[in-house]
Amino acid sequence: MKATEAKLLDFLKKSPQFVIPIYQRIYSWKEKECQQLWDDIIRAGKNNNISAHFMGSVVYVEKGLYSVSSQSPLLVIDGQQRLTTITLLIAALVEVIGDQEPLEDFSAAKLRGYYLTNPLEGGEKFYKLILSQTDDRSLKAIINRMEQPDDMSIRVVENFEFFKSNLKKLGDLTSVCSGLAKLMVVDISLDREQDNPQLIFESMNSTGKELSQADLIRNYILMGLEPSYQTQLYEQYWRPMELAFGQQAYSDYFDSFMRHFLTVKTREIPKINEVYEVFKEYSRQSSVLNDGIDALVKDIKNYAVYFCAFALDKEKDKALKLAFKDLRELKVDVAYPFLLELYSDFSTRLLEHDEFVSIVRIIESYVFRRAICEIPTNSMNTTFARMGIGLKKDRYIESIKVSFLLLPSYRRFPRDDEFYRKIQTKDIYNFRSKSYWLRRMENFNRKERILVNEYTIEHIMPQADNKSEKLPQIWRSELGSDWARVWETYRHTLGNLTLTGYNSEYSNNSFAAKCEHEFGFKFSPLKMNEGISSEKRWDETAIIKRAKQLAEKAIYVWPAVTLSQDIMDAYKVQNEQTSEYSLEDHPYISVGKMAELFQQFRKTVLELDPCVTEEVKKLYVAFKAETNFVDVIPQAKRLRLSLNMPFADIDDPRGLCRDITHLGRWGNGDVEVGLDNPEDISYVMTLVTQAFERQIGAFE
Template structure:
């Protein structure tokens, strides 16, 4: 590796060609970043005290560390965004100067349109792709070539390349532009030129360690480079065209940039059974990839698997499902933002493609997932632990009886994971504030359109409070509600019974109920199902609000259903958990009376944390788990050594009684250990254990 400080324009002038490898991401700078570069150039060009303006580094691979007059193209590892943006600016500058009178076309020596093009944009004595100083990858390539070459833009063009070039054209075409300042500013741009020798340097490691000033790479960018960077160019081209490019196309540019990292996280959850942290997706993928390719050394099966899962994700999460029944079910999931279920659905969709499940069975599973998430939201059940719940949901399913197994799993979940019952759901619907409910639009749409072929687009309507929100109710309303009208308004205003849809919100205003009922477009004449029955009422008060809420809640129970299984079928899925071959008798350090009493007290407290906590005696330790182990007890002669399964930095331990064992071999799960003996502050140690439990639940 050789690094030197150089002017960016000198780098472009001396290099024969810079090529963005096919595994690199597409050009991604937004107009805001172009504006920042423009401002930096103007400032540098107008301030004589500034000799240079540093904009980052350019890392490129050569076959050897020859000088930049070599005819070998330089493969750019880092710096594509800066190189491309400056190229777009230089191209726009050459165009703008070319439109000036002859005597004004070179505002600074060396910055005429011809010199700009021949020094920084093209190799004038070359043909074909070698004619261009900078070659991008994918659809960016043809668009930039057209701009630099003065040709018509291609049909399938890069929107970012086109729009950013147009941005610079606009800035350069504005009245009063100081072309001399722009040229001087460009001449002051400085980069660190880092040249790598493929035979001696590891481009991937260097790429990962770069902390450039450009736009931060996504986890997906790093993954793509990791998979493709070390391959021969012909293999890169084939793998990119066969696997990666189809994934990018399926996602589309906007979704690829916004959601591909999320997809990879869900994919890794499915194939590894563990949920990587958002910031650790790349490291988790590398670990999985190295394990998956250790036997064959070929990355192609891994890419093929990733491609298959991306297709499933696009069907589930991006609206690309072709079957209408499934598409509608997936749409409901997306509307309630139930991303936590995607690992399970990726597994379900895989089995669907393999023929293990029918379309109807998949739709029923999706409906149950939607019902579970939605009921919990209405009942205000905290969402913590749902990631872990659905990461492990498929592990215990009996796939020969897939649908019944899913239902049994839902019905067997207890405590904070339990499926809200019909009475719980109905009561919450009738009493909760649904006006400020985040999923309000979805809820009303489903209520209005359930079993209806002529779908009503509720976006054409607004929410109507039948009993008005106005704190200064008219006398007519007060008479209808009774002496405690203020209490009734406060209690029922935003509840289901008092909410409906209308296209006449402004006309209804705060009028009495009978006016809203009988007016043109009133409740008597409304075509909406939500308004059925209102036209036959003579008054609106607490009784009628409660009655309507009960009726709509019954309808909701028919939409968001609870799973059902006959008792004899449920019993088949409730076989006792297989006991391990070990017991307390296999741990002699737990048998002395004082130690046994301490252990019994400890296990009693841990099992009391939640009904879902289970205990398992293993050969070397005793495990306590919910979804997975949160504390393990390693019986020792002098004490009980506790392994707490949470990051050391996440533990609040003001007495420093725990210690960090990250990276050290030890029995038990987790990176934190603490000791417990007869002289310990039992309450304090249990506080540390509770943190490990709560950390797992929160995750």
């Protein structure tokens, strides 16, 4: 490695050409980064006390000895965002500067000949900077003052226009020219025989826009390969991925896609900022290494296509496209790893089309029912991340239904009775996806679909007077003496909400006026308005009646999963862990004082939640949710409890707990507490509950 401090303009002038390798990310600076660079340049240019402004490093590699005296193109390892942005600024300056020369060597001809082009060269060698794909075509169009291609680079063009606009507003260009002359970089050349570009690339902490996890992954895959092999893999697999996403979506979603991809492959959810590290571990597994780099990149590309289909509305099949749209409106990114696995099986015909649609609809019902029933969502990502484990893919639908039906209570698929009850009383007007549920209910079993976005939500009983924020007098009389309670209780609930294209015409008119209007409820073609006008008055009784009717319909729109008891029993038998031990194998808790104490404690633990189960081991009795949260080791004069949580996290005001983090003990966990008195059960249960709730909360 050779590092030299240099003036940026001198560095650009002496260098024959910079090439951005195909494995580098596309140009991604936005106006925020450009504005910061602009401000730095103007500040340096206007202040005579500032002799230089450091803007980072440029790391490059070439064949042979690495210095700017070489005539070989310089392959940029780090610094492409800054080089590209400065090039765009200089290109904008060439257009704006006209016949001026604010400072020596800052004429249009010199700027163009020194920093944008190699005037005596032809073909690709004519350009000082070669970008990749779409970016390159747009930059060349700017330099050559030609029309942009149809697939122009949004970032390149927008940032060029940003600088051009700023330069025109500036008027006197002396400050920007002076600022450019003061820019400094560290010129870092690498020797391929001695330096490891990948390690250097990872360790760089340059200014500007931080590399995404996906950027690091792409570079990790391609950087160490021979250029021809890089080009082959990029053009065959990576470039099609970029095109499938589109420019903006690739920047916005590729990181999250890679996280979902790794979740499918590892069955664990990587932390957002650790995706790259997890990918490196995954790529080094023997099974992945044996298949080779081609298979790995092809696999990523295939999964990217699946992701674009359901997450970015790229699906072609009509039924799947609609099902994916409904799921996206519920904003359930946590289900994406499972959808990737499903789509992969669908692509190989392991899963049939109708089965795939049915499973997506099951996921939709599960998510919507849980939201309506206000079940905490903190376990859903783990639910979906591990849903594929143990599926019997020769009986796909059945196996998935069983998986949902066997979920513990805090991850449960709400039953019809719970969903029916909750959807009637929930404030569904302020539900995060109200257009979604209205569209689904209106279009259920319709072949001629209604475009709900052309309508607005109508409160039959008005939500408020626009001026006074109070219920109009005519409606107070309609509702009777108890109007305030009825209004507060039901105004945003299912029974009082519908769709209309005449919201402003209805205003806060009386119920009769809303029904008899020229386009009132009585004449509405919408299913949501059926039966409203048949009511004589709109009061608590009418709202409750309609809520029940719509709730009955909702059960069919978002159906529960059901299977015969015979099938469920067969799966339960397979899933149940058989134990060769029973409580009788533990004499201390089979008879006597400790037996009574254990039974009291046991009853209290099992009542924590229906998901809690008991398993008798050889040396202890385990109580589980996802896994053991408390183990009971029977002793002659006490029950020794092992709580499965870090000692530092236990809240123990009485100081009964003992830290056994580094001690060998039966059971699981770092916290030990003894129980020898029934009067202490209540307090000990506060400790046990902490371990239980921590385990459930860990599945976020």
